[in-house]
Each structure stands twice: as structure tokens, then as C-alpha cells.
Amino acid sequence: MDPLTSWQPNRTARRGLGPIERISRSAATGEGIKNLILTEGLRPGDPLPSEQELIDALGVSRSSVREAIRHLQALDIVTVKQGSGTFVGSMSMVPLVEALAFRAEMTAGADRSTLLEVVQVRKFLDQGTAGLVCGALEGTDQDELARVVDAMVAKAEAGEMFTDLDLVFHDGLLAQAGNEVVRQLVNSLWRVHQIVLPKLSPATITSRLTETARSHGSMLTAAYAGDIGAYVAAVNDHYRPIIEILQNT
Secondary structure, three states, X not given: OOHHHOOOOOOOEEOOOEEOOXXXXXXXXXXXXXXXXXXXXXXXXXXXXXXXXXXXXXXXXXXXXXXXXXXXXXXXXXXXXXXXXXXXXXXXXXXXXXXXXXXHHHHOXXXXXXXXXXXXXXXXXXXXXXHHHHHHHOOOOOHHHHHHHHHHHHHHHOOXXXXXXXXXXXXXXXXXXXXXXXXXXXXXXXXXHHHHHHHOOHHHHHOOHHHHHHHHHHHHHHHHHXXXXXXXXXXXXXXXXXXXXXXXX
């Protein structure tokens, strides 16, 4: 079956509820394009068929194809290069970051509930990867990560933020853990965190900086020892200050 035409609108009717609304042409077109990417094994950067080829294969209008492409582009599934064509996108988590960041900013002046939830998810992911991180780092010397920790502590003691160093540290740990999906999720959530963090009172944040910075060193020490329990405890120490700030403001 042609991968571009393998989708079929759902015409199943539930008894007593009437027919289910037929899927829109643009949505069906988008599903056909995604199916093409999967069945052909296309990778980020690979070219897609031309607009006319998609029109002919799917039997839809030019407007349906263009609307589907715009939707997929917004999701970073495809990318359009003027004069060159349409290509498979990087499929990053940029749309997720933007949506979560905007939602968090909407609540930043109120109860900060979304930012708190983002921080809690980051904590759960760091705890969940404790075994992977400890297994990868046990018995090793991570000189670069150790220098990052020292730099964070120095900045914290000077009352300075260390946001970029924080990302370098967490990404460095997860790069060795071997789970790229978790790594991308953590990086995406970190970016949401840092977009919204400036909305909080600087004095409130800086009062707990040193405590947070030193917890990174505890995480690294526990990972060297392969001590999962100590690593989880250090993760708790890492997130305790920001969670308490968000719960009490």
C-alpha cells in the first residue's frame, strides 16, 4: 500500500451517538506525510516529496497540503527552506518548551503552580535516572564536571546566578547515562525553568544559591561511589530550596 494513502478517515459510528465526525483533509494529509517519513525511514534533514507530488499522491488540494505542512512545521516535524523544498525537521522539543514556558509565565504572577510542576518533574527524572548515572560514573573521575561544580559554588557564594553552568552539569551527567529521550526531556524542562525563573524575586532566589550549588557536588560524589541512595538524597537536597520557595510564595 502506498504510504501516502494508507490513512483512512474513521467512519465508525457508536450506537446511539451518531456518526463520528470525519477527520479533516488537512489533518489526514498531515498523517499521510508523517506516515511517509516513518515508512520510508527518513531522518532529520532528508527531503520530502515536492508539494505537487504530495497533492497527486494524496488526492487533496494544494491548500490542504500547505496547511498540513504549516502544522507539522510548528511541531518541528518538518522544516521548510525557501527555494529548496521541505525537509524532515529536527523533531526537537522546542514546541513543548514554548508551550510550557508560556503557561508557566501566565501563572508566574499568581500561584506559580506550573513552574512548581515543572521543577517537580525535573526532580522525578533526576531521581529516576539515579541508577543509570551511578552505573556510568562509578569509579570514574569527571574532572570537567567537578570544575563546573566548583564554578557554581564560587558564583553562589558571590551571590551570582549560575544557570548556564547548571545546564552543563545536568546535561553532562545524562550524556553518560545513555538515555537520549530523558536527556532531551530534562534539557527542555530546564529551559522552561530558566525562562520563568527571572519572574521570581531575585533576593528570594539568591538566599538559597549556595545550598543548591553544593548539592551538585554531593550528586557527583555519590555517582563516583555508585551509591544510588546517596545520589537520590542529593537530588532531594538540590531541589528542596526552589520547591520550598515556590510553595511559600
